[in-house]
Amino acid sequence: MSKSVIVVGTGNAALCAAIAALEKGARVTLLEKADEALAGGNTKYTAGAMRFAYDGAEDLIPLLRDPNDPRLSATDFGSYTTDKFGGDLLGFNDGRPLSEEQQTLVNTSLETMGWLASHDVKFEPIYSRQSFEKDGRHVFWGGLTLAAENEGVGLFDMELAAVERMGGTVRYNSAVTGLIMDGARVVGVRIGDEELHADAVILASGGFEANEEMRIAHMGPNWKAAKVRGTPHNTGDGLRMAEAAGAEPNGFYKGGHATPMDLHMADFGNLDLPPGERKNYRKICYFLGVMLNAKGERFVDEGINFRNYTYAQYGAVILEQPGQFAWQVFDSKVFDLLYGEYSFHDAHFVEADTLEALVAKMEGVEPKGAMATLTAYNAAVDTETPFDPTSLDGKGTTGLALAKSNWAQTLDKGPFRAFPVTGGITFTYGGVKVDDQGRVIGTDGAPISGLFACGEMVGGVFFAGYPGGSGLTSGAVFGRRAGYGAA
Structure with a gap:
């Protein structure tokens, strides 16, 4: 039977x-x-x-x-x-x-x-x-x-x-x-x-990514602010039932898939949108530009590896920054390489013809610190190595305390755009x-x-x-x- x-x-x-x-x-x-x-x-x-x-x-x-x-x-x-x-x-x-x-x-x-x-x-x-x-x-x-x-x-x-x-x-x-x-x-x-x-x-x-109490208990207080990228229904029910039946916990409860997300997205990826469009709140082309925190400082090597190997971690790093947000900054040389989520109708960004005007529009960011970071970054870019997004091209920076290892291009061609992001959680x-x-x-x-x-x-x-x-x-x-x- x-x-x-x-x-x-x-x-x-x-x-x-x-x-x-x-x-x-x-x-x-x-x-x-x-x-x-x-x-x-x-x-x-x-x-x-x-x-x-x-x-x-x-x-x-x-x-x-x-x-x-x-x-x-x-x-x-x-x-x-x-x-x-x-x-x-x-x-x-x-x-x-x-x-x-x-x-x-x-x-x-x-x-x-x-x-x-x-x-x-x-x-x-x-x-x-x-x-x-x-x-x-x-x-x-x-x-x-x-x-x-x-x-x-x-x-x-x-x-x-x-x-x-x-x-x-x-x-x-x-x-x-x-x-x-x-x-x-x-x-x-x-x-x-x-x-x-x-x-x-x-x-x-x-x-348990959609359960704020469990996120805080297992992953720490920073995770209270995480945007939930996925379903609102993953609240740890199965884990609690398995535990009640005597299951052995296993794995890394402090960790989760954490992606940079639009700072102003609705929680749960905006349930008003068709499911296929909810992914457009991701912002994972940071490797083509730089990310700045509230102090105007870079805080990760945006080009340390292909974004497939960094995007699920960098959301967590953003949650560790002051105010738990950052801005991704690009110049127009790479606009045609940015994924569709950057031109999505609900994407939030600011635009200006100069970097000085851009950082003045980046809410919550210290403008002098941001300009100092961007100026130092531009001066440190290797201008001899060709840019090649299909490989780890070695086009990096020299002399910075925090290098950008690949795909470093000077931010020098206006207009410029900056996108506000925070950390989103997909799964635990x-x-x-x-x-x-x-x-x-x-x-x-x-x-x-x-x-x-x-x-x-x-x-x-x-x-x-x-x-x-x-x-x-x-x-x-x-x-x-x-x-x-x-x-």
Whole structure:
């Protein structure tokens, strides 16, 4: 007789868990806290990019919705090996070796992408954000090449369609409020006074980023001011339920995906906008200019690495600045390289024909300090090395206490623009311990019978940061595993 499986949540990880369980013949019900319009957890808020290991274009073509795109013949995807993926994760581990969870992510990432494609979840090259044109070719940089068709909304739509084709059902407005225990075994869930029983429960309900109290408790007081980039429904419910069932906490609870965001955005990415537009509050082209705090000082090396490796950390650094804001400053040489979020209809910025006039418009910034910083920066720029956004070009500064290592160009061509930003939080890194079947491990070291977890609920995947695009891949990898285990 087929097993009954309850999946708590409807984001990418939850849907992958449901697909996997349905593949094995289970009867699957997904329970969603939100209404149908806001279902999907954080997935709809993303740009849909997924990082995975691949050896070359031959690994990518089978994943594409349009393998006959004429641009492909003029595209250099390069390769992104498992060693490179592992090394990138190690760069954010603060000296820790790769965790078991990270090794699983790296080693099964390509396989998982192929599995998604087999369920008609297809992808397209990220020409607009991950490549630059060079000598007539599209050159990809930073190891991140594909995103779901129609970005995060498309990923959700395609995965949900697969679930429905396979016979899974979704209940909306069904917030799970507790687990039903039979001794030490999880046998179902509560939705208020209602009880639903099942052979297995998969918690895929996200982290605690939308819970201000939990952010402060685990991450510190600076995080009170963080803009929540994603869903308002990820309030740590699954983590609290797992803890009540005896789960072992795992991972880095002080950390989270923290992106520079428009200072004046509404919390939760402005829910009045269509989900696909909510990502436009990100402001992640700082590598093409400089960032200044309230004192008018630079506080990070904007060009230390490709932005894929810095954007999820620099939001946290902004929250450490006076007033918890900063301004990103650009000159018109790079306006055509700025991503669409900088020209989004709701983007906040000031513009002036001179730097002096610009800093006078930058609210909250000390003008003399800002001009001193910008003058010193311009004088320190290497003017001999050519600018090349497709590589770590080595075009840096000399003589500054805080260098800019790559892509340093003088700010000398008006008009100039400055964009106010703060730190936004997308998801948290702390979670529970799971085994190689996705079962939640208890504090006694043994699996909790009937209880599985995936997505943001899994701790040990990310620590001090992450290479962009890894979050959705992690959700798919651990969702698939939990679905198979539960079935």
